[in-house]
Amino acid sequence: MGNSHWPDGARPVRLPARAEGAAKSWIKALHAVTPDAAADARSKGAALDGVFLERAGTYALQPGVLLVAYDKVGDAATVTLYKVIDNDDDPLAAVKTWTNKQGIIGAAMLNGIAAQAKKAKGGLPRIGGLAYITIAKPPPPSNTRAEECHLCYRTVPAGQGILNRVGNRTRVQHSPDCPPSPPQRNSYEQDCRRCGQLVPAGVGILSRSGPYAPWDVTHDGDCPPKPTAPATAAAAVRHNAKPGTCTDCLQNVPTGAGELHGGPGTWSVTHHGPCPPHPLNPDGAPTWKITSSDSPTHGFREEGWAAGTVFRATLWNVPAEELPAADTPGYARVDEQRVTFIAVAVAFDSHREQDYDDEEWYTYLTTIVRAATPEEAAPVLAAEAKRAHRAELARRVEALLTVSKYKLATDANYPSSEELQGVAFGAKVPIPTSVAGRDYPTTVHVNHDAGLVWTWIHNGLDGDDWSDNNARNGIAVSHPLTDERRELIADLYAEYDNAATLATEIGAPAAEVAAVLDAGWSGQQIRDARRLFRLDEPGDGTALAARTPDQWRQAGWWEPSWYHNRKFGPADAARLADAGVSPGEAAGRGGTTEEILTARPPHIPADATRILILPPEGHHGHYLRPLAAMTVEQMTQRLTHSPELWKWRLQADAGPRPVHVTSGWQVWDDDAVTLTHWIHDRPSHTEENGTMPRIVYDDDPAWPQAFTADGERLIGLLLGARNARDVFGPDKLHWLQVARDAETTREQVDEKRRDRYRNGCGATLYRHTITRPGQPPEHLWHLAEDEWHHGEDADATVTYSLYRDEPGARAAYRAVELH
Numbered sequence: 001m002g003n004s005h006w007p008d009g010a011r012p013v014r015l016p017a018r019a020e021g022a023a024k025s026w027i028k029a030l031h032a033v034t035p036d037a038a039a040d041a042r043s044k045g046a047a048l049d050g051v052f053l054e055r056a057g058t059y060a061l062q063p064g065v066l067l068v069a070y071d072k073v074g075d076a077a078t079v080t081l082y083k084v085i086d087n088d089d090d091p092l093a094a095v096k097t098w099t100n101k102q103g104i105i106g107a108a109m110l111n112g113i114a115a116q117a118k119k120a121k122g123g124l125p126r127i128g129g130l131a132y133i134t135i136a137k138p139p140p141p142s143n144t145r146a147e148e149c150h151l152c153y154r155t156v157p158a159g160q161g162i163l164n165r166v167g168n169r170t171r172v173q174h175s176p177d178c179p180p181s182p183p184q185r186n187s188y189e190q191d192c193r194r195c196g197q198l199v200p201a202g203v204g205i206l207s208r209s210g211p212y213a214p215w216d217v218t219h220d221g222d223c224p225p226k227p228t229a230p231a232t233a234a235a236a237v238r239h240n241a242k243p244g245t246c247t248d249c250l251q252n253v254p255t256g257a258g259e260l261h262g263g264p265g266t267w268s269v270t271h272h273g274p275c276p277p278h279p280l281n282p283d284g285a286p287t288w289k290i291t292s293s294d295s296p297t298h299g300f301r302e303e304g305w306a307a308g309t310v311f312r313a314t315l316w317n318v319p320a321e322e323l324p325a326a327d328t329p330g331y332a333r334v335d336e337q338r339v340t341f342i343a344v345a346v347a348f349d350s351h352r353e354q355d356y357d358d359e360e361w362y363t364y365l366t367t368i369v370r371a372a373t374p375e376e377a378a379p380v381l382a383a384e385a386k387r388a389h390r391a392e393l394a395r396r397v398e399a400l401l402t403v404s405k406y407k408l409a410t411d412a413n414y415p416s417s418e419e420l421q422g423v424a425f426g427a428k429v430p431i432p433t434s435v436a437g438r439d440y441p442t443t444v445h446v447n448h449d450a451g452l453v454w455t456w457i458h459n460g461l462d463g464d465d466w467s468d469n470n471a472r473n474g475i476a477v478s479h480p481l482t483d484e485r486r487e488l489i490a491d492l493y494a495e496y497d498n499a500a501t502l503a504t505e506i507g508a509p510a511a512e513v514a515a516v517l518d519a520g521w522s523g524q525q526i527r528d529a530r531r532l533f534r535l536d537e538p539g540d541g542t543a544l545a546a547r548t549p550d551q552w553r554q555a556g557w558w559e560p561s562w563y564h565n566r567k568f569g570p571a572d573a574a575r576l577a578d579a580g581v582s583p584g585e586a587a588g589r590g591g592t593t594e595e596i597l598t599a600r601p602p603h604i605p606a607d608a609t610r611i612l613i614l615p616p617e618g619h620h621g622h623y624l625r626p627l628a629a630m631t632v633e634q635m636t637q638r639l640t641h642s643p644e645l646w647k648w649r650l651q652a653d654a655g656p657r658p659v660h661v662t663s664g665w666q667v668w669d670d671d672a673v674t675l676t677h678w679i680h681d682r683p684s685h686t687e688e689n690g691t692m693p694r695i696v697y698d699d700d701p702a703w704p705q706a707f708t709a710d711g712e713r714l715i716g717l718l719l720g721a722r723n724a725r726d727v728f729g730p731d732k733l734h735w736l737q738v739a740r741d742a743e744t745t746r747e748q749v750d751e752k753r754r755d756r757y758r759n760g761c762g763a764t765l766y767r768h769t770i771t772r773p774g775q776p777p778e779h780l781w782h783l784a785e786d787e788w789h790h791g792e793d794a795d796a797t798v799t800y801s802l803y804r805d806e807p808g809a810r811a812a813y814r815a816v817e818l819h
Helices: 107-118 374-400 483-496 499-506 510-518 523-530 540-545 549-554 570-578 583-589 593-598 632-640 709-720 732-738 806-815
Strands: 011-014 024-033 048-053 058-061 066-073 076-084 092-100 134-136 161-166 169-174 204-207 216-219 258-261 268-271 287-293 310-316 338-354 361-371 427-429 443-447 452-458 474-480 610-614 627-629 649-653 658-661 666-668 677-680 694-696 743-756 759-772 775-789 795-803
Touching: 024 107, 048 066, 066 107, 076 107, 092 107, 287 310, 310 374, 338 374, 374 483, 427 483, 483 499, 499 510, 499 523, 510 523, 510 540, 523 549, 540 570, 570 583, 570 593, 583 593, 610 632, 627 632, 632 677, 709 732, 709 743, 709 759, 709 775, 709 795, 759 806, 775 806, 795 806
Parallel strands: 627 677
Antiparallel strands: 011 058, 024 048, 024 066, 058 134, 066 076, 076 092, 161 169, 204 216, 258 268, 287 361, 310 338, 338 361, 427 443, 443 452, 452 474, 610 627, 610 649, 658 666, 743 759, 759 775, 775 795
16 A cells, blocks of 8 residues: 555554463554443443554554553453654554553553543544555464354364454454355255155255255265065055145046045145146146245245246256257256246146144145247247346446436536526436336436437435435436437337337327327327327327327417326317317316317306305215305306306305305305305416406405304304204304304313323313303303324314203213223
């Protein structure tokens, strides 16, 4: 390591070697002494903050560096404090030495070291970048006692290993390498992979080709010769009493047509005699059985394929003479134990079994496959080639463009936010999802006129860095449009913006997509149009391409954030556009195209003074609350801009006028009460509806106000009660009169609660006292019940009932059960 990396004034310093016979030895460059770090410890070594160095090593150290050396010989410890001095011949000076018979760094030692550290002006030099100051390391010392190797966890005899520093600890390891591990034995009887004979527990050798491959058992050494089975009398065949699945061919075995094997809890069935041919393998081509399971012995792999599926199969540990032919479609050898090829599943079975070792139930999937014909394999091989081509495109995108905040292309540029003002990114370029991401995808744009390729990387999450630039919750990065990038963009368009790919992506017939592409539309324009236009019927593509995207935009039919569920056929959309009907108006009017074109808002009589728009019969809900207005002009303007209300019920009365108005309820001079949203002439916040009278959710002092503030709160309380029909309904005129001059006070009378972890409920009883000039006080009892739950939405509900008499209120309060 060159001295250009050394700290200023540093010089080579060779550190003292470990003491002869030391069982434990270390040396540390001291940064600070922090007694609190070892306040409760018997040995105070933890209070010495610094960097461990190698004994007998040579380092580039500055004058003023303090070194603490520790050696434990027998039970006693020796601690020596060294200081690096400005002397090229002998740069290391011993400051003081302490000994401790108990083998610890005592308080007196710590105080002495701290006193020397305080003498350093400006603090002790800090050691940073240990690799840059290391000049030479001594050979690692041998272990003086038998210890466990930190690599293989087997015992290393004294003197046969080396000491190696791992973090802040000295560890023992074998030298030069750990000896090979002993073979892993089978814990229960299994069939040998080579000869198929039973291998008793504990005498076979386990092996597998990978961390998720199944374990195989082989004999330790050569397999024994197979014994010749003596001739025996044929055993009686036991036939199946109900249908089952043959364990050999995975086909159905009718009742009485199979042979039972095993015993209670392990019964299995096979065909009596040869298995019938598979319907998907009528020629009797060679087959292989693939088994997987979610059990630990199978590597937690669940893989199964329904009969008729064509896929890439992998075979494990199949004898060479039983492997598929080398010219089988897709044939390839993965490693010594695995081969892969394109296969057809001819039979499939799934069943559950209990593992007797851990007593858990697992799913076992078995598939019988044959080699696919070239015609059957062609779609799978084509899909693999497409995936490989797209993977290569993804690699090129990552190599040529900045698609991540953490990997910048060599010629990329981060314009400032001011430089981005008015910049045109250009046409969007499709890129693989594997590169773009799904939740907040990176997008690529090309501006041929400016000769730039832009990438937009999402940067709107908590903790994101905004120092580069700010382009709509993202970072914009520009790249020169080089020939290599131009070729990449052309390849991306060819791969993702062809008719077949687009048709699959947007769910439309390829012929309709092709018609739009042939008219000069880009793939991104077709994707955008799909949000608004139907493209499913014959002729939809031609009708859509009859206008350019700019012409659709000028007609008001190109909304960038279309959110309605309805999609319009392009031919119908053209008729609506010619009639001046926007997509939002069309969706609001509903019905067929003819009904949309002929729909008109309901007529409101000119003399109406109370105008209500009520939801259709049978429709209820918070978002279907009626609307009310007091002038024909207000309601007419609202209906003109809200075609979704044209099918609602209109109630227009001449004569009644409001005497008290709030945003949620109104009282009229004929003593009618309406629970509606109030429409007012305040300007809308949306540009689209400019002068449309909007629903108001906060009260306006200019509205008619016949009640006192307390009276308004009283009426609101009565109307919101669960039993409003019983309390307010029969005495409506009384309460409307009370509200004109009432003053109210509320006091809590009683309360009970039950709080649990993350949820709870309660009940509270209030008494409202109502006073009026010249009238005796009146009481209204208020029972509120609440329930809360701190889940994802932190839900809380509060309901209440009102009572005119105290006994009824207290009885209801006592009846509330807290669960």
